[in-house]
Amino acid sequence: MNQRTREYLQGRFGDHYRRSEITLPPAADKREWGYIPFTAGAGTTMVRHKALIDLGDLSSFLARKRPRHVYFSAGRYNDPGTRSMEEKGWHESDLVFDLDGDHLPGVDPETDSYAQMLHSCKDALLRLLDFLTNDFGFGPENTSIVFSGGRGYHVHVRDESVRTLDRAARREIVEYVLGDGLDSLDRLTQTETVAGMGVKNPVEKRSLQTDGGWGERVHSRLVELTDEVRAMDESDGLDHLREFDGIGEKGATKLYEAMDERYDELKSGNLEAAGQYTTTLTRLLFERVVREESAPIDEPVTTDINRLIRLPGSLHGGSGLVVTALAHDDVEAFDPLTDAVADTFRDHKIMIESETDQQVELDGEKHNISAGHCSVRESVGVFLMVRGRAEKAPE
Template identity: 70%
Template structure:
């Protein structure tokens, strides 16, 4: 980014902040603040260990400083402005989750478009919220969701019970969400002893824990497969069951018979209802972890001193708005439309692009010519912030 581009962006960021009213996070004065200015050179300079008192009025600070990025801490402290972490006097931290689209296992940044990557990331976000609300029981009213302004989403849980969790406890939450440390279906079962038939000794049965968590997820899949098998012709059902690893034609036939004759026991979570049910449940568990786990950024969640991007600020690497979202807004939210700042929508600017390129922004496809090209300002800001164009001389 050359000096002309940097000064242009800095000035327009300041114009945006003059028109904005950014809400402070809860307990803002107890948090550490940091920012990255628009500095010359290829690197960035993080200014941190600031208290809100050091910054003064937040709106005035943003207008005067025009930072490239703005952050506040997940942690709350007695003295947030001191430089020593040990001397800050930690009181507790929000539980924060970070989802980056280019870190997701089913995303290829080389072939997927930016819009496709963000759509995949939203799917992961919805799965994460299902864990937080369904499995952990966190209150949606105390769980805030924020589009990061670039690659994905942040989630802040501000429950009293989680504030004082240490790194190890937070790591356990991460491991649960990503499905780590659970590799066998028997870890999701309990053993019940029932009376045997006639003079037989009591029998132990493995019962899937269906009340919640990963057990519920596997149970839902097992019941769904059972219902599908019952609704199909025998030959089709057997073929469907043979698709699972480790289940051949003979095993599929036995499974079909169990599922049609003992479906109530399966619905009750009995993995010993018939031969091969346990094996099928193991395969379904593996699929559940593969398809429903959420690859969150572990260091963000486990770091009680983490700085996280300020909702309502601009992301200096995209020019998009770091957008807080109500839960009912998430499904319909389109970051490449809804996070485009209105400040940059009404004017055109001329940029320099080394290559021809295309940008999907504001609900339109913008084809950029190599050399000088006049574009909507939001498109120009986006490309300049991402290092894909420079501001053309006036």
């Protein structure tokens, strides 16, 4: 980034902050604050270990300093402005989750577009929210959802029950959400002894846990598959079951019959409705569920009680987009490449210089950028300049 570009971006970031109202996080005076200024060269400099009292009025501070990135800590401290983490006097932290689109399974940053990565990250976010709501019982009143402005989303859980958890306890939550440690279906099954042919011959009955958590997820997938097969004619149903590895003609027949004749038992979680084949099929579904329904969060962010996280309402210095807080009901409809575009950058066109022909999808349109000097919508120009893909040209 050359000097003209840097000075232009600094000025326009300052304009954004002069026009914006930033909402402080809870207990803002107990948190550490930090920022990265626009600096010459390729490197960055983090200014941190600041208390809110050091910054003064936050809106005035941001308009004056015009930082490239702004952060506050997940942790709450007795003395957040001291440089020593020990002397800060930690007493609690938000439980923070981070999802990055370019780190997701199945996403290739070399071939997938920015829009595609963000779409995949939205799916991962919805899975994470399902865990937080249905498995842990955290609702909208104690969780905050934020588009990071860059590659994905942050979720802050501020319920009192989690704020004092240490790193080890937070790691257990991470492992649960990732599905780590679920190395076999046995972890999700329960066994009870029932009477067999006479009191001297008890029988052990295995069933799938269906009252919540991963067990319920696997059970729902089993019931869904059963309903699909029951809706097919026999030939198609048998073919569908044989698509699963390890399910041959005999197994498919046994399963098909059990899905019809012992449907209620399957719905109750009985893993022996079709003998060993029920367990075999359920194990295959278990592996698929863990793979498809886990939430691929960034573990170090959640386990770090001192983490700095982006400030909602600030600008992301790597995209020019607004770090945007979202209501739970708005998540599915949210389009970051439209809804997180700063109003400050919407109403003007500017001149930029691009070394190559390139395309940008932003603000509901695909923009074709020609190599050399060209006029573009300012939001597009800012996006390209902060990502190092263009420089500011003279007007």
